[in-house]
Amino acid sequence: MPISQAKPKSAGAPIRLAGPAPLFAQVRDAVRTDILSGALRPGDRLPSESALIERFGVSRITVRQAISELQTSGLVQTVNGKGSFVTRPGRGEAHGPLVGVLEAMRRRGITARGKLLSHRHIKATEAVARELDLAAGTLVGTIAVLRYRDEVPFVVGTTWCPVDTADRLAKADLTERDVATTIEVELGLRHARTRVSVSAVVADAKLAKQLAYEEGAAILRISTTSIDYDGRPIAHSITDCRADMMDYRVTLRG
Amino acid sequence: MPISQAKPKSAGAPIRLAGPAPLFAQVRDAVRTDILSGALRPGDRLPSESALIERFGVSRITVRQAISELQTSGLVQTVNGKGSFVTRPGRGEAHGPLVGVLEAMRRRGITARGKLLSHRHIKATEAVARELDLAAGTLVGTIAVLRYRDEVPFVVGTTWCPVDTADRLAKADLTERDVATTIEVELGLRHARTRVSVSAVVADAKLAKQLAYEEGAAILRISTTSIDYDGRPIAHSITDCRADMMDYRVTLRG
DNA sequence: CAGTGGTCTAGACCACGAC
DNA sequence: TCGTGGTCTAGACCACTGA
DSSP states (O other), X not given: OOOSSOOOSSSSOOOOOSSSOOHHHHHHHHHHHHHHHTSSOTTOBOOOHHHHHHHHTOOHHXXXXXXXXXXXXXXXXXXXXXXXXXXXXXOSSOOSHHHHHHHHHHHTTOXXXXXXXXXXXXXXXXXXXXXXXXXXXXXXXXXXXXXXXXXXXXXXEEEEEEHHHHHHHHHSOTTTSOHHHHHHHTSOOOEEEEEEEEEEEEOOHHHHHHTTOOTTOEEEEEEEEEEETTSXXXXXXXXXXXXXXXXXXXXXXX | OOOSSOOOSSSSOOOOOSSSOOHHHHHHHHHHHXXXXXXXXXXXXXXXXXXXXXXXXXXXXXXXXXXXXXXXXXXXXXETTTEEEEOOTTOSSOOXXXXXXXXXXXXXXXXXXXXXXXXXXEEOOHHHHHHHTOOTTOEEEEEEEEEEETTEEEEEEEEEXXXXXXXXXXXXXXXXXXXXXXXXXXXXXXEXXXXXXXXXXXXXXXXXXXXXXXXXXXXXXXXXXXXXXTXXXXXXXXXXXXXXXXXXXXXXXX
16 A cells, blocks of 8 residues: 555656655655564564565665665665565674674684673763753663673773663673673664764773773773664763773774 | 667666676766766766766666765765765765864864974885785885974874875875875875774873873874775874873764 | 756566575 | 566656756
């Protein structure tokens, strides 16, 4: 059945009213909603092109344009002869701060275990509220994680997010996966983009103790905010890393 | 005129031999070559769709697919009712290390002048050779630049690249634009992607002196290698920044 | 107004993957 | 062999831009 637009009068073009969105956008958004709501899970096959043609009553080119935009936005991958599939998150060049780190380490065969340090509800500071697009003082959840490589602590990270997200996060297994990946994979909250700011500081006494490091040594501080496909912040985190044990890598396109 | 593929027998589909590339890819690559060779300069309008249809003897959808891929790769932007235009480089979220910095500063109304410290030809070290995909010991050009903000030095950067690129770079005006942008804008060498690695160190005596900084203070070290559209390295650079005066920002998609 | 890109259709042949 | 996506065509109406 067609969706909210008149069919062609004779053969050929449809009547495009000023109001509704283009057909391909309606198809795209319908599929996107299925993915973001969890009705289609990572790895699932999308309905075939012919199925979408029938369901929405549109032509093949329209369906293909819809899928093409989902590919560009990174939600869908297509394999010739098999179909289109929902991508598995955390496969990109880099996502959160620790994705690159932990995945890269895993590829090198290094294990980087993690330990939950704390999980609390607090009133958002002004900085956190600004990052999460909330009013200062709003109750948010905060989680601190310490990460080890070969029994040496090398990363301490704090994440702020809405209380329900934090509660679900705290229940999840943070020993194997980093926080950003856990949010996507376990909680099913996919992010469209991540704002990253990297800076350098020297370790103070507290940080040095946490990381079994020397006071005055270099610390790489990575601040990230992940944003969902509606432009709303999902989570904000600040990660302090022993600079002798890691760097931050990313490949930029364009 | 059609390009290297037989036309349809009757009405309808063309005969696709296994050999040649798809038509849209041929159109795409022809236009891309015009852009990368400088025949089409940044800001120029591409031939209209109808012109490309006629020139290549293909259908409009084929032309549109070609242009669509050029949009995705960031070489072309399209404006409804006007045409498609070659993008101006250095407009992305982030490119080289200093693009973000200097552009962000300029937006805030801060001037960040630059000064050429040195320009030499040297034999590539193993690390530089690896980044530039050359044999160790190959002669390369190297350029060092110091950058000031309000008369305070805050960034010292070294770039390695093929000798001819370095020579042209040294002749260009590096006081206003950073090296990565100069390579794209002045030299016309567009990069498809940039590998970035960010780390933290503490200032040694030499670096502290150059940056009017304290020994032992935090330095943000940004290492980048830009790659062209054929996958060949264009230039490699290492930039040391006063951590109290800048951070590294980028927005990741996916 | 003419020229540009934006959207859309019906129909065709092809290559690939799984059975 | 069949279903999947990949490529391609001709032709249509629309919205936007600028003269």
